[in-house]
Amino acid sequence: MKLQVKFDFIHNMEKQMEEMPEEAIREYKENPDEFIKQGIEEFKEDLKSELNNDDYCWIENLDVKVVEE
Structure with a gap:
């Protein structure tokens, strides 16, 4: 049996930035x-x-794509 599952994963980058350590914020700003x-x-x-x-x-061949930022 092989199942294909599609879903939307919503990532609130602004909210994450409020809680991220300074090191992670620096990494994000250097190369988002x-x-x-x-x-x-x-x-x-x-x-x-x-x-x-x-x-x-x-799970094999899991595909995740950014379709909207």
């Missing part, structure tokens, strides 16, 4: 595209980890 790209990769790994709950099912 790379910062967001890294965040997406971490999100994908976190989602895979959450959904992989036993030896009989797992």
